[in-house]
Amino acid sequence: MAACGVPQSIYVDNGSAFVDSWLLRACATIGLKLVHSTPGTPRRARKDREVFRTVNGEFTVEIASDEGDVGREIKDLAEMARLFTAWVENL
Structure with a gap:
C-alpha cells in the first residue's frame, strides 16, 4: 500500500x-x-491456488542462487518484499 x-x-x-x-x-x-x-464457490479458490502456484514456481526461481540448488540468503522481510514487488512490476 x-x-x-x-x-x-x-x-x-x-x-x-x-x-x-x-x-x-x-x-x-x-x-x-x-x-x-x-x-x-470452489472456482475462486482454484484461481487463488493458480496464483500461488505461479508465485511459487516463478518468483522462487528468480530469488534462487546462481547455483540453482541453494536459495539466496534473504536478510529480512523488507528485502523479500522489495524483491517480490520488483518481480510483480516486471511481469
Missing part, C-alpha cells in the same frame, strides 16, 4: 480471519472495501 496506495477493494473468502470485526473496522477506516466470496 505504501508503494501503490490503498486498493478500492480486496476479495477474500469467508474464513474467520476475514469476518473479524477488527478487520472490518480497519478496512472501513482506510476506505478499503472487503468483498467476500459466495460460500460454496
Whole structure:
C-alpha cells in the first residue's frame, strides 16, 4: 500500500480471519472495501491456488542462487518484499 496506495477493494473468502470485526473496522477506516466470496464457490479458490502456484514456481526461481540448488540468503522481510514487488512490476 505504501508503494501503490490503498486498493478500492480486496476479495477474500469467508474464513474467520476475514469476518473479524477488527478487520472490518480497519478496512472501513482506510476506505478499503472487503468483498467476500459466495460460500460454496470452489472456482475462486482454484484461481487463488493458480496464483500461488505461479508465485511459487516463478518468483522462487528468480530469488534462487546462481547455483540453482541453494536459495539466496534473504536478510529480512523488507528485502523479500522489495524483491517480490520488483518481480510483480516486471511481469
